Amino acid sequence: MIRGIANAIEGLGHCILSSIANLGKTGVFLGTSILYTFIPPLKISRVIKQISFIGFKSSLIVILTGTFTGMVITLQSYYGMEKFGAEALLGPAVALSLIRELGPVISALMVTGRAGSALAAEIGIMRISEQIDAMEVMALNPYRYLIVPNLVAGMISFPLLASIFNVVGIYGGYLVGVQLLGVSEGGYFGEMINFIDMKEIRFGLYKSLSFGLIVTWICCYKGFHATYGAEGVSKATTEAVVTSSVLILVWDYFLTSVLF
Amino acid sequence: MIEVIDLHKSLNGVQVLKGINFKVDKGDILALMGKSGHGKSVLLKHIVGIMKPDRGNILIDGEDISTSRGTALERLREKFGFLFQGGALFDSINVFENVAFPLREKTRMHKEKIREKVLRELEQVGLPGVENKYPAELSGGMKKRVALARCLCTDPEIMLFDEPTTGLDPVTARSINSLIKETHDRIRFTGVMITHDINQVLSIVQKVAVLDAGTIEFTGTPEEIRATTDPLVRQFFNDYNA
Secondary structure, three states: OHHHHHHHHHHHHHHHHHHHHHHHHHHHHHHHHHHHHHOOOOOHHHHHHHHHHHHHHHHHHHHHHHHHHHHHHHHHHHHHHHHHOOHHHHHHHHHHHHHHHHHHHHHHHHHHHHHHHHHHHHHHHHHHOOHHHHHHHOOOOHHHHHHHHHHHHHHHHHHHHHHHHHHHHHHHHHHHHHHHOOOOHHHHHHHHHHHOOHHHHHHHHHHHHHHHHHHHHHHHHHHHOOOOHHHHHHHHHHHHHHHHHHHHHHHHHHHHHHHO | OEEEEEEEEEEOOEEEEEEEEEEEOOOOEEEEEEOOOOOHHHHHHHHOOOOOOOEEEEEEOOEEOOOOOHHHHHHHHOOEEEEOOOOOOOOOOOHHHHHHHHHHHHOOOOHHHHHHHHHHHHHHOOOOOOOOOOHHHOOHHHHHHHHHHHHHOOOOOEEEEEOOOOOOOHHHHHHHHHHHHHHHHHHOOEEEEEOOOHHHHOOOOOEEEEEEOOEEEEEEOHHHHHHOOOHHHHHHHHHHHO
8 A cells, every 4th residue: 555655756757857857858858959050151042942841731721711810800809799789890800819819829830740740750751861960970960951041931930820810801801891881991900000009919920930930940859859750750750749738838838917 | 099998887776887997099990899789879878978987987088088078178179089889860951961061060161161071072982963861862872871971071180980880781780880990090090999890890890899788798800809809899899700
């Protein structure tokens, strides 16, 4: 009985120690990556390639999700506002929700699913097939070639994708609100201009920027430390997507409470 | 020159290397034999500084690679060529790009010179005309040849081979071994080769070491290993000959 309790406590201790060690490793990984971002040369061609992969190739899915998100929040907001006769504020409500919250968060979650998982898998496969070791043996720094371009590309792409999400979301809202539900076009856009200033847009972009860093950091870290075999890569990919998604939502809460 | 002194390493609580000592003189090749899972690849990764020991030193031309960091480590690694067991070719770029990669990144060589050198190296490993193929389109033997070309294009002073012929048919294995011998005759690199192909490598190497359960059980010349009566070494030798 006592031995069982001692074993349980020992197991818990191991678990806590290993979690702290992992947290430390993740932090060191980010620190090293940021350090190499500022030590030239930056691999510009790799950055452009990754912007195309993370950003450009995610634009279709962001346009689709953005349009339908804008449409559904317009529909939901309209039915709520109609009860209080506040349909005129439909435009600002939709735009504020998108710019402050839904644009950065949903676009980040979509890109995590599409590009983040692929990043983790690609780097994971490079790890298990010793391609990263080969790079190190050639006296080439894998952070400079694999991690930094993704980090920079993520921080450029995420704000751009969130902006696209916002624009198409507002347009989706226009289609439902103005064309379908009959809210006046002038009211929809006019009130939006009155309620939204540059500060809202800027803070939304700050959020996207930080999400870009979080997603590429976690996905690259998980791939970089993938354990051997197909199972190791699969585990790394799953963990990358789950951890990134959870961190996006947790960080979003803290950032919202500080920024707005 | 490579000198390994009292090397210890544990992985996940298991002691893999328990005080390894050996020395490879400049221009010599050491064949490292031993059962699978007894730490041969771990030892090779320590020599090139990918893994750090728990205790002990690895001297490369008198400099300790196990304690080197940053530019000092990079400078030491520039001396190495490493032929990985699976080739470790970058699968998203073609053969030409793979072989040219270290030249583009580590030298200021002109584009045309790089092209010439890459094509020459590919020809030397017996693979002219494959430069536009991707690693996935190559057989195991071809991958190893391309990986060898990638190692050799930087004219390394030290070559490490991790089972260069494992998994290959006897004809391809022989051709890879002859290629290593020809290259050694040509550039006189210092080398360590993990191998199970004892019959063929005895004509290539100057020294043989047998690793068993984390320690070096035997070191000697090819003639000494043929003549030894040590039961453990004989067992290795006989098993490989069987």
